[in-house]
Amino acid sequence: METIFTDLAIGLPFVKGQNLPVRNCWHFSTDGTVRDVLFRDEADYVQAMNRIYLVARKFDIIILAFCLMDNHVHFILYGDLEACKRFMHEYVRNISMTVARRHGLSRDLRELPIHHQEITDDAYLKTAVCYVIKNPVAAGLSWQVHDYPWSSGPLYFRSSHTWAAPSWDARKTTLEGLSAQKKEEIFHTREPLPDTLEVVGDLILPSNYIPTELVEQIFKSHKSYHFFLSRSKEEDIESRGGAISRLSLPDGEMRQHKREIMRELYGKESSRELDTTQRLRLAKEIRRRYNCSLKQISRLVGLSRENLEAFVK
Numbered sequence: 001m002e003t004i005f006t007d008l009a010i011g012l013p014f015v016k017g018q019n020l021p022v023r024n025c026w027h028f029s030t031d032g033t034v035r036d037v038l039f040r041d042e043a044d045y046v047q048a049m050n051r052i053y054l055v056a057r058k059f060d061i062i063i064l065a066f067c068l069m070d071n072h073v074h075f076i077l078y079g080d081l082e083a084c085k086r087f088m089h090e091y092v093r094n095i096s097m098t099v100a101r102r103h104g105l106s107r108d109l110r111e112l113p114i115h116h117q118e119i120t121d122d123a124y125l126k127t128a129v130c131y132v133i134k135n136p137v138a139a140g141l142s143w144q145v146h147d148y149p150w151s152s153g154p155l156y157f158r159s160s161h162t163w164a165a166p167s168w169d170a171r172k173t174t175l176e177g178l179s180a181q182k183k184e185e186i187f188h189t190r191e192p193l194p195d196t197l198e199v200v201g202d203l204i205l206p207s208n209y210i211p212t213e214l215v216e217q218i219f220k221s222h223k224s225y226h227f228f229l230s231r232s233k234e235e236d237i238e239s240r241g242g243a244i245s246r247l248s249l250p251d252g253e254m255r256q257h258k259r260e261i262m263r264e265l266y267g268k269e270s271s272r273e274l275d276t277t278q279r280l281r282l283a284k285e286i287r288r289r290y291n292c293s294l295k296q297i298s299r300l301v302g303l304s305r306e307n308l309e310a311f312v313k
Contacts, residue, residue, distance in 0.1 A: 004078065008214075009022050009122040009218075027116065027128045029115050031113040039099070045149075050188075053206075054094070061080075069135055076125075081116075140250030156212060168200040173198070173199060255300065266278060271301050279303050280307075283297050283308055283311070284312055
């Protein structure tokens with residue numbers, strides 16, 4: 001544990017104007033421009049949440065934060081880089097098979113690109129944690145960070161056993177008394193699960209695998225946490241668009257508008273059926289009609305922001 005504290009700059013004296021070095025910490029994400037949707041309904045999200053616990057316990061890693069969005073996922077991981085990579089690939093493989101099986105898809109998601117970035121100082125670590133759990137807010141979803149159910153956001157700096165605590169705190173139980181057969185039926189695994197595992201219904205609570213107190217020690221105080229949470233980090237504000245970009249529509253609503261534009265232009269329902277030229281025209285039309293940021297358009301049409309910058313004004 002002492003090594004973790006040193007690697008994550010926990011307990012080291014604060015020096016004004018200086019960032020403390022951080023080691024063995026990584027920001028992993030999947031490419032949100034490849035698929036329109038990964039998770040289609042609540043059952044997809046629940047199973048994807050449960051897979052985090054089931055996969056992570058196979059690897060010597062620590063999950064500091066995560067967020068599952070409908071078309072991509074984010075993780076802040078501590079551990080050896082190769083172990084973290086193996087976790088991510090195993091996790092993507094697991095959710096790939098689960099989603100494909102549930103919805104009868106002919107192709108799964110195993111080709112989903114996975115990106116990672118090294119986190120080298122304490123200020124960026126705090127910023128990255130907050131950026132990950134702020135994803136639903138940045139995407140225009142009607143959630144506060146601490147209320148979005150498919151992330152670790154509800155865990156940090158929250159009171160327990162009060163009326164203001166997350167609803168799952170009041171409804172949580174354990175697996176004590178459940179047979180191995182019943183556990184397998186609910187959680188779709190033959191691996192033994194401890195009776196002490198905390199759940200709400202079919203959901204394995206993220207408090208089982210997120211070291212909440214450790215993350216809180218990284219921030220040192222709730223004041224610091226809220227400071228980093230309030231900082232702007234690649235939100236839906238572009239230098240070109242200014243304040244108007246704050247009014248961008250949520251991704252889910254924009255996907256419906258995108259389909260309407262594709263039917264109008266090409267008679268097609270999915271951007272995966274379009275070639276690059278058609279996607280660029282689609283991107284221009286989305287920008288013209290809705291003034292979306294390049295970041296959001298990139299997610300919608302499946303082209304990188306770099307490819308869009310030269311063509312979409």
